[in-house]
Amino acid sequence: MAAILAFAGSNSSTSVNYKLVKHTTSLVEGHEVRLLNMAGYPFPMFSEDEEKEKGYSNSLVELKDDIGKVDAIVLSVNEHNGNPSAYFKNVLDWLSRIERKFLEGKKVLLMSTSPGKRGGIGALEVVKNMLPRFGAEIVSEFSLPSFYDNFDENDITDASLKQQHQEALDIFLQSLK
Numbered sequence: 001m002a003a004i005l006a007f008a009g010s011n012s013s014t015s016v017n018y019k020l021v022k023h024t025t026s027l028v029e030g031h032e033v034r035l036l037n038m039a040g041y042p043f044p045m046f047s048e049d050e051e052k053e054k055g056y057s058n059s060l061v062e063l064k065d066d067i068g069k070v071d072a073i074v075l076s077v078n079e080h081n082g083n084p085s086a087y088f089k090n091v092l093d094w095l096s097r098i099e100r101k102f103l104e105g106k107k108v109l110l111m112s113t114s115p116g117k118r119g120g121i122g123a124l125e126v127v128k129n130m131l132p133r134f135g136a137e138i139v140s141e142f143s144l145p146s147f148y149d150n151f152d153e154n155d156i157t158d159a160s161l162k163q164q165h166q167e168a169l170d171i172f173l174q175s176l177k
Contacts, residue, residue: 004025004074006025007036008075008076008078010077011041017078021075021076023155024076024109024169036066043057046097060098071106072106074109074172077120084130088127101134102134108131110141115148118143119146124141142164
């Protein structure tokens with residue numbers, strides 16, 4: 001049994017990426033899953049001055065410790081103007097200051113979604129190239145386009161996308177054996 005930490009790269013209380021992560025984790029059996037809602041994790045904008053003056057917040061240290069305790073991560077990133085949100089980039093900046101390889105040895109299911117037809121694929125591609133710098137192994141990925149057309153409160157409604165999602169999840173779960 002692997003320990004999995006799951007969260008979205010969004011701090012929005014109505015995050016569609018969080019809804020996708022929550023749905024994805026509901027399909028995981030035989031593993032210990034901890035779901036985080038990042039709306040409860042406010043962080044100041046990273047700056048060296050802020051780091052020198054105030055150090056690292058308890059929330060940041062707790063998040064880094066939570067990541068350190070798990071074998072794998074389920075992550076769905078949101079997109080702002082074709083890139084990951086400033087919030088998520090800021091989280092990565094802070095975490096990498098505490099420990100550069102904070103994702104060392106972590107297997108990652110990387111996802112994205114958005115209301116648009118591209119499904120946050122721009123952010124997914126950027127993050128896919130960033131996370132290995134911090135030690136992560138991206139083992140599978142999935143993007144859900146047009147969230148409101150392809151997802152209801154409980155499930156992915158488009159059969160083809162549902163199958164792609166399940167295949168990405170299966171690859172991820174197989175990597176944990």
